[in-house]
Amino acid sequence: MRELQSRIIEEMGVKPQIDPAEEVTARVGFLKDYLKATGTRGFVLGISGGIDSSLAGRLAQLCVEELAAEGVEAEFVAMRLPYGEQHDEGDARAAMEFVAARRQVTFNIKPGVDGLEREYKQATGTDLSDFSKGNIKARARMIAQYAMAGEHNLLVIGTDHGAESVTGFFTKHGDGGADVLPLFGLNKRQNQLLLQHLGAPERVWRKAPTADLLDILPGRTDEDELGLEYDEIDDYLEGRDIPDAVAGKIEQKFLRSRHKRTVPVTIHDTWWR
Ligand SMILES: Nc1ncnc2c1ncn2[C@@H]1O[C@H](COP(=O)(O)OP(=O)(O)OC[C@H]2O[C@@H]([n+]3cccc(C(=O)O)c3)[C@H](O)[C@@H]2O)[C@@H](O)[C@H]1O
Ligand SMILES: Nc1ncnc2c1ncn2[C@@H]1O[C@H](COP(=O)(O)OP(=O)(O)OP(=O)(O)O)[C@@H](O)[C@H]1O
Numbered sequence: 001m002r003e004l005q006s007r008i009i010e011e012m013g014v015k016p017q018i019d020p021a022e023e024v025t026a027r028v029g030f031l032k033d034y035l036k037a038t039g040t041r042g043f044v045l046g047i048s049g050g051i052d053s054s055l056a057g058r059l060a061q062l063c064v065e066e067l068a069a070e071g072v073e074a075e076f077v078a079m080r081l082p083y084g085e086q087h088d089e090g091d092a093r094a095a096m097e098f099v100a101a102r103r104q105v106t107f108n109i110k111p112g113v114d115g116l117e118r119e120y121k122q123a124t125g126t127d128l129s130d131f132s133k134g135n136i137k138a139r140a141r142m143i144a145q146y147a148m149a150g151e152h153n154l155l156v157i158g159t160d161h162g163a164e165s166v167t168g169f170f171t172k173h174g175d176g177g178a179d180v181l182p183l184f185g186l187n188k189r190q191n192q193l194l195l196q197h198l199g200a201p202e203r204v205w206r207k208a209p210t211a212d213l214l215d216i217l218p219g220r221t222d223e224d225e226l227g228l229e230y231d232e233i234d235d236y237l238e239g240r241d242i243p244d245a246v247a248g249k250i251e252q253k254f255l256r257s258r259h260k261r262t263v264p265v266t267i268h269d270t271w272w273r
């Protein structure tokens, strides 16, 4: 195996093989333990209709159900956070049904995002690019979830996991802004395996991953934007041999995105030199 590959695998904590039942128990247990240790009252998470939030949302719901059985009161708030009308509305509904959260909220981020876009134009005289606006959408979702968390003493769940973290494929302080990461250490196909184990409908676990942040290309797939397939990233993280060109591409993205996987750089840091 490549030397950098083994260092990256260690940092991402991905195992070459998993037992889905064990993983579910461990991850639900982690959420329960952390909630009890912090004295917080529950969790909040945006449900998009995609794989990651469907899994993290279901784990959170199972967590509060297990806590209730132990006599500990906790709530999980599942938030729909569309930008106007979501083009894959049916998938988002299917995901919400699978997650089955008792408390469901729909919060439209469009007025807030469009307001920021207008003010940007007014302040600078230039239009915001569709790409930057996409990152504002991700950050608006973070703000909406923290509003809910702040009001009700909840923790914001993040859906970051190995296959996303390794390439830095998330918006810094957007979907990257969260309190607990129950999926950390999994790659994409392992997320899908856990969803299947939990009885998710095929529509949910087979959904093509998309950041869905662009106005001009709704539902653009992650694989198209990354120029990599999740199967390649997953193989890399499981320690398999993959073509040098592919491994090199993953490693380049990993090295360029180091700043996203750490707290803000200070004069005392040396990792970037
Ligand atoms: N070396 C460095 N040291 C410290 N900070 C550095 C830096 N380079 C940039 N920065 C800062 O980071 C900013 C760029 O990072 P960021 O704002 O995140 O922006 P960026 O990484 O350019 O874009 C976010 C990417 O994540 C993808 N995404 C977002 C959300 C969800 C998903 C998904 O999978 O669903 C994917 C999205 O499609 C896009 O490709 C710069 O504007 C700058 O402020
Ligand atoms: N339309 C949306 N509504 C609610 N939350 C969203 C929406 N889009 C993104 N999010 C939040 O941002 C997170 C990051 O998006 P990301 O696309 O990586 O995950 P996903 O949509 O759950 O899964 P996938 O990667 O398979 O598309 C989501 O897990 C979810 O919590």
Ligand SMILES: [Mg+2]
Residues within 6 Å of the ligand: 048, 050, 051, 209, 210, 211, 212
């Ligand atoms: Mg998505």
